[in-house]
Amino acid sequence: xxxxxxxxxxxxxxxxxxxxxxxxxxxxxxxxxxxxxxxxxxxxxxxxxxxxxxxxxxxxxxxxxxxxxxxxxxxxxxxxxxxxxxxxxxxxxxxxxxxxxxxxxxxxxxxxxxxxxxxxxxxxxxxxxxxxxxxxxxxxxxxxxxxxxxxxxxxxxxxxxxxxxxxxxxxxxxxxxxxxxxxxxxxxxxxxxxxxxxxxxx
Numbered sequence: 001x002x003x004x005x006x007x008x009x010x011x012x013x014x015x016x017x018x019x020x021x022x023x024x025x026x027x028x029x030x031x032x033x034x035x036x037x038x039x040x041x042x043x044x045x046x047x048x049x050x051x052x053x054x055x056x057x058x059x060x061x062x063x064x065x066x067x068x069x070x071x072x073x074x075x076x077x078x079x080x081x082x083x084x085x086x087x088x089x090x091x092x093x094x095x096x097x098x099x100x101x102x103x104x105x106x107x108x109x110x111x112x113x114x115x116x117x118x119x120x121x122x123x124x125x126x127x128x129x130x131x132x133x134x135x136x137x138x139x140x141x142x143x144x145x146x147x148x149x150x151x152x153x154x155x156x157x158x159x160x161x162x163x164x165x166x167x168x169x170x171x172x173x174x175x176x177x178x179x180x181x182x183x184x185x186x187x188x189x190x191x192x193x194x195x196x197x198x199x200x201x202x
Contacts, residue, residue, distance in 0.1 A: 010114025011125035036080040037134045043073045057116035072099045075152045
């Protein structure tokens with residue numbers, strides 16, 4: 001893997017960091033529906049491409065921080081199903097800051113991916129860039145969504161200390177995010193329709 005000549009970072013980290021910047025701009029602009037779709041696409045890149053890739057490159061051993069990253073993904077996806085309240089926006093800002101540091105920091109997910117992918121890092125980055133956008137359908141069960149959001153907010157309140165640190169040691173992780181059936185339920189509730197997503201998942 002040859003780092004970008006200007007930034008000094010690898011192609012995977014360069015693309016994913018730029019996507020983080022795009023998501024952050026959408027959040028600051030209050031473009032919640034667009035942000036929801038963009039966040040779910042970004043999560044898909046990590047869960048369908050990067051985290052499985054790390055496991056493969058590590059000979060079947062998952063990234064130690066993988067469970068924490070997935071818990072964060074679940075919480076973020078649920079909080080964005082509906083336009084967030086002021087409280088939810090504050091919680092999103094905190095979890096996104098902590099999550100971004102875990103992925104972008106030295107030795108974080110993106111650095112690990114570039115290092116392990118080696119000369120294939122450019123091909124992986126191209127695969128990330130070419131992944132299709134998601135088409136979101138409205139969620140018909142507002143009461144169910146509100147219930148899940150309240151549970152996630154309570155979980156995040158219990159995680160307050162963890163959200164203030166980038167220490168990803170498994171011993172520091174609290175109970176997993178409390179959804180009715182974890183990440184699968186989050187995706188189903190979000191009413192995602194991605195007819196062209198096979199290329200992103202392959």
